[in-house]
Amino acid sequence: MIHHAALIPWLDPNVIIHSAGPWALLVVCGIIFAETGLLVGFLLPGDTLLVISGLLTHTSFVFGLDIWWVGLAIAVGAFLGGEVGYLIGHKFGPSVFERKETGLFSMENVRRTNKFFERFGALAVILARFVPIVRTFAPVAAGVGHMNYKKYSLYNAIGALIWGAGLTYFGFVLGYIPPVADFVQKYIDLILLGAVVVTLVPTLYHYIQSTRKARKAAIARGAEAALPTDAEVALDPSVFQRKPSEL
Structure with missing residues (x-):
């Protein structure tokens, strides 16, 4: 095993392994859960986090678990997030989207998602995993x-496995490339710091930009602009019944 003097002591891999261990994996799973289960999750860069998680598992065993368990845990987190998101929409209905725009919510994102479903039908549940927001x-x-729950759960499980576990394993495989593995082992502390920056900077930037756009839109429409109607935010159930040949 390669040992090095960490440039930033509290980011030393040995410190992380002994102090965080499996808890670090729970944090990753929590972030993935939030990105797919809570409407504010679009601020989180899930793709990058998954690849980095797999890469770190290969080069430093940072989670204290085998890659198969890491990938499975992340896939489960993604699946549960998708289930919670569905149940929230099913329980509260269109009212979930019928609210004023803020830095954490935009009707444009809702319209974009609905168009995605109109284009790909039920397959959108799987394909959406690879499209941020x-x-x-x-x-x-x-x-x-009100997509059929059993059908949704099946597609959700497939998407969570392909995306959550797939990208994590992809990152792990990158560790087999000698230059990549050597670089990660040598600069693990800077990579972890970079991961934090990559996570926080886009999040803050997106939030600020979304807030500004929401304010401008509110001013343009007027303070008393009407909220979106059910017809504008709720998909027609027939969309989920479309076959690939009909898309």
Whole structure:
């Protein structure tokens, strides 16, 4: 095993392994859950986090678990997030989307997600996993549109496995490339710091930009602008019944 003097002591891999261990994996799973289960999750860069998680598992065993368990845990987190998102949409209906725009919510994201479903039908549940923002709103949109729950759960499980475990394993495989593995082992502390920056900076930037756009839109429409109607936010159930040949 390669040992090095960490440039940033509290980011030393040994410190992380002994102090965080499996808890670090729970944090990752929590972030993935939030991105796919809560409407504010679109601020989180899930794709990057998954690849980095797999890469770190290969080079430093940072989670204290085998890659198969890491990938499975992340896939479960993604699946549960999708289930919660669906149940929220199913229980509260269109009212989930019928609110004023803020930095954490935009009707444009809802319309974009609905168009995604109109284009791909039920397959959108799987494909949306690979599209930032859409993967956050898709579970809720499916619930609001009352997509068949068993069908949704099946597609949700497939998508969570392909995306959650798949990208994690992809990152793990990258560790087999000698230059990549050597670089990660040598600069693990800077990589972890970079991961934090990559996570926080886009999040703050997106939030600020969304807030500004929401304010401008509110001013343009007027303070008393009408909220979106059910017809504008709820998908027609027939959308989920479309076959690939009909798309």
